[in-house]
Amino acid sequence: MFDCIKEAQGSIKQEGISFKGGHMKKVLILSLACVLVFGFMLSCAKKVEKTPPPPPPQVKEQPQVEKVEEPAPPKEPELTEEEIFMRKSLEEINQEVPLQMIHFDFDRYFIRDDAKSVLETNSSWLKKWDSVQVLIEGHCDERGTEEYNLALGEKRAKSTFDYLVSLGVSPDRIKTISYGKSQSLDPGHNEMAWAKNRRAQFTIIAK
Amino acid sequence: MKKKGILFYGSLLLSVVLLLPAQQEVYLSIKEGMPAIPLAIPPFIVHESSSNTQEAAEILHQTLASDLKYSRIFQELPKSYYSYIRPLNPKQIFFKDWETIQAKILFVGEVSNDDGKGVIFEGKIYDVKAGRGIFGKRYQADRSLLRFAAHKMADELLRMWGEQPFFTSKIVFASNRDGNWELYMMDYDGYNQTRLTFNRIIDYMPAWSPDGKTIAYTSYQGTNAILYLLEVYEGKRHEVTSKGTSFAPAFSPDGRRLAFCSQEEGGNSEIYMATSEGKGIRRVTFNKATDTAPTWSPTSRQIAFTSDRGGTPQIYIMDAEGSNVTRVSFGGTYHDAPSWAPTGDRIAYVSRVDQIFDLYVLNLRTKQIIKLTEGNARNESPCWSPDGRHLIFSSNLSGSVQLYSIDYDARNLQRLTSRGENKLPDWSHQ
Numbered sequence: 001m002f003d004c005i006k007e008a009q010g011s012i013k014q015e016g017i018s019f020k021g022g023h024m025k026k027v028l029i030l031s032l033a034c035v036l037v038f039g040f041m042l043s044c045a046k047k048v049e050k051t052p053p054p055p056p057p058q059v060k061e062q063p064q065v066e067k068v069e070e071p072a073p074p075k076e077p078e079l080t081e082e083e084i085f086m087r088k089s090l091e092e093i094n095q096e097v098p099l100q101m102i103h104f105d106f107d108r109y110f111i112r113d114d115a116k117s118v119l120e121t122n123s124s125w126l127k128k129w130d131s132v133q134v135l136i137e138g139h140c141d142e143r144g145t146e147e148y149n150l151a152l153g154e155k156r157a158k159s160t161f162d163y164l165v166s167l168g169v170s171p172d173r174i175k176t177i178s179y180g181k182s183q184s185l186d187p188g189h190n191e192m193a194w195a196k197n198r199r200a201q202f203t204i205i206a207k
Numbered sequence: 208m209k210k211k212g213i214l215f216y217g218s219l220l221l222s223v224v225l226l227l228p229a230q231q232e233v234y235l236s237i238k239e240g241m242p243a244i245p246l247a248i249p250p251f252i253v254h255e256s257s258s259n260t261q262e263a264a265e266i267l268h269q270t271l272a273s274d275l276k277y278s279r280i281f282q283e284l285p286k287s288y289y290s291y292i293r294p295l296n297p298k299q300i301f302f303k304d305w306e307t308i309q310a311k312i313l314f315v316g317e318v319s320n321d322d323g324k325g326v327i328f329e330g331k332i333y334d335v336k337a338g339r340g341i342f343g344k345r346y347q348a349d350r351s352l353l354r355f356a357a358h359k360m361a362d363e364l365l366r367m368w369g370e371q372p373f374f375t376s377k378i379v380f381a382s383n384r385d386g387n388w389e390l391y392m393m394d395y396d397g398y399n400q401t402r403l404t405f406n407r408i409i410d411y412m413p414a415w416s417p418d419g420k421t422i423a424y425t426s427y428q429g430t431n432a433i434l435y436l437l438e439v440y441e442g443k444r445h446e447v448t449s450k451g452t453s454f455a456p457a458f459s460p461d462g463r464r465l466a467f468c469s470q471e472e473g474g475n476s477e478i479y480m481a482t483s484e485g486k487g488i489r490r491v492t493f494n495k496a497t498d499t500a501p502t503w504s505p506t507s508r509q510i511a512f513t514s515d516r517g518g519t520p521q522i523y524i525m526d527a528e529g530s531n532v533t534r535v536s537f538g539g540t541y542h543d544a545p546s547w548a549p550t551g552d553r554i555a556y557v558s559r560v561d562q563i564f565d566l567y568v569l570n571l572r573t574k575q576i577i578k579l580t581e582g583n584a585r586n587e588s589p590c591w592s593p594d595g596r597h598l599i600f601s602s603n604l605s606g607s608v609q610l611y612s613i614d615y616d617a618r619n620l621q622r623l624t625s626r627g628e629n630k631l632p633d634w635s636h637q
Contacts (some may be wrong), residue, residue, distance in 0.1 A: 039525070072541075120210075137429045142585070143562050143585075144559075145520075145543035145559070145564065145587055145588075146412070146497060146539075146544065146556050146587060146588055146631060147412075147454070147455050147499045147500035147513060148470070148497065148513060148515075148541075148543045150452060150454050150455070150476070151468070152497070153452075153478035154474050154475070154476055155449070155474055155475065155497070157474060158470075158474025158475070159474075161474065165632070177427075177431070178432070178452040180411070182388055182411060202292050204285070205430055206269070
C-alpha cells in the first residue's frame with residue numbers, strides 16, 4: 001500500500017523503552033479506511049449525478065393549456081379552473097405561491113394578528129383545493145441558538161398547523177418541519193432581515 | 208520508576224471508583240494551573256542533505272512542536288536557548304548542557320530518506336536530569352502523511368504522561384462552502400478538511416460515536432428531517448427515524464445508547480433514547496416545554512440538556528432514564544447547547560445576553576462559572592476535546608460563522624476554518 005505509514009519494529013534501543021505492537025495494523029486499517037471514505041464520496045457524488053431530475057410530466061400538455069387562451073377552435077371545450085389546476089405540476093403551483101408565509105415575534109411562536117388574516121386566506125384556498133396537502137416549514141432568525149431554534153421552528157410550524165385546523169382544514173393534509181436557522185430568507189444581520197426570517201412558510205407537497 | 212516521574216509532573220489524577228462489582232469507572236481530572244513541563248525540541252537531525260528530506264523534517268518538527276504546545280502539558284523552550292549550548296549530537300548528549308537551559312525533557316528527532324518512498328522518523332525522549340532515555344518511537348511514513356506521523360508521535364508522548372491522547376482525533380462539522388449545508392471532517396488543528404456527505408439539501412448537527420466510526424446527523428430529505436447513522440469509513444447509512452424533525456444526536460460515552468430530540472404530535476421537542484444502532488426508540492422527557500440539546504456525563508448515567516420548563520431556556524441534569532431532574536444554570540434568561548466535559552466536573556454552555564452569545568463553563572463541584580469568550584459575537588455550539596483541556600465552537604467573530612478552538616481557561620483562541628461558513632462541530636472521543 002503506497003500511502004501507508006508504518007512503525008518499524010524494535011529498531012530503537014533505549015533503557016526502559018517498551019514498544020507497543022499492533023500499531024501497524026491499526027494504521028493500515030486507518031489508511032484503508034481513508035481510501036474507503038474517498039471511494040464512498042466518489043460513489044455518492046456519482047449517484048447524485050445519476051439521479052434523473054424529477055420528470056415534469058405535464059410539460060407536453062402545456063401547449064394545450066396555452067391554446068385555451070388563444071381564440072379556441074370551437075370544437076375544443078374550455079378547461080375549467082379545476083382542470084387547469086390539476087394539469088399544473090407541484091413546482092408550477094409552488095412557484096405561484098398560493099399560500100402566503102406568516103411572520104413571528106422574536107423568540108415567540110404565537111400567531112400574530114397580522115398573520116391571522118393571512119392564514120384565513122390560506123385556509124380558504126386549502127378548502128377550495130381540498131385534495132392539496134401542504135408542508136409547513138418553521139424558520140427562525142440567527143439570534144437563537146441552533147438547538148433551541150430547531151425546537152422553536154417546530155413550535156412555529158405547529159401553532160400555524162393548529163390555527164389552520166381551527167379554521168377547518170383537515171389535520172391529515174398538513175405536515176410540519178423545522179429548519180431552525182439553517183435557511184435564512186434574508187442573509188442580512190439587521191432587524192428587517194431577522195423579522196423576515198422568523199416565519200412559517202408553505203409548500204404544496206401533493207394535490 | 209518512570210511512573211513516579213509522571214506523578215511528579217502531576218497534571219493528572221486518576222481515581223478509580225467502584226460502583227458495581229464488575230464495573231469500574233475512571234474519572235480524569237485536570238489540576239489547573241500546573242506549570243507546563245519545560246521541553247527542548249531542537250531542530251531534527253537530517254541524515255540526507257536532500258531538500259526533500261530537509262523539508263519533511265521541518266514539517267515533522269513544526270507539527271510535533273505545535274501539538275506539544277497545544278497540549279498545555281509541555282512548554283517549548285525558546286529557540287534562542289539552543290545557541291547557548293553545544294550543538295546537539297544524538298550519539299553523545301551532554302545532559303548538563305540541557306539542564307543549564309532549564310530543559311526537563313529533551314526530544315531528539317532524526318529524519319532520513321526511505322529509498323525515495325517516504326521518510327523514516329525516529330523520536331527519542333530523554334529525562335534531562337536523570338540523563339537517560341525514557342522512550343523512543345520510529346515511524347516510516349509516506350510524504351503525504353508526515354503530519355499524521357508527527358501527531359502519532361505526540362499522542363505517544365501524551366500517553367506516556369498518562370494523558371488522554373487526541374492529536375489524531377477528528378472534528379466533524381457542517382459547512383456551506385460548496386453551496387448547501389453538508390458534513391465535513393478535519394484534524395484537530397484544522398488540517399485535512401474533507402467532505403463527507405453529498406445530499407445537496409441540508410445535512411446538519413453531526414455527532415461522533417465514541418469509537419469514531421459512526422456519525423449521527425440530521426438530513427433534510429423532501430418533507431422529512433431524518434436522523435441517520437453514517438458509518439464514516441464504510442460509507443453505509445442507516446435511518447434511525449423520519450418521524451417529526453429529529454435532531455441533536457448524542458452517543459453515550461459507553462457506546463450503548465443514542466439520545467436525540469424529536470416531537471410527538473404536539474410539535475414540542477422532547478428527548479428520546481435509542482440503542483447506538485438506532486433501535487428501540489423511547490421517549491425520556493414528558494412535559495409541555497421544549498427539551499433539547501442532550502449531552503452525556505462521562506459515566507453514561509446522566510444527561511444534561513436544555514429545557515424552557517421554567518419559562519426560559521436553562522440547563523438541567525437528569526438521569527439517563529429521565530428521573531431526578533435538577534436545574535444547574537442560573538442567573539440568565541437564555542442558556543443552551545450544554546457540553547459535558549470528559550473530565551465529568553464541568554459543563555460548557557452558551558448564554559445569550561442582549562443578543563450576544565458567549566460561552567461559559569460551569570464547574571459542577573464548586574458551582575463556579577468561568578466566562579470563556581468575550582466579544583461582540585455569537586459564540587455557539589461548544590464541544591470539548593477528548594482530554595477536556597480545549598473546546599471547539601462556532602463564532603461569527605470575524606464576520607462569517609467559523610470554527611475556533613479555545614482552552615478551558617479562555618486562553619489560546621485559534622481560528623480553524625475559513626471557506627464558506629462552518630458550524631456545529633463535534634470532536635471525536637479519541
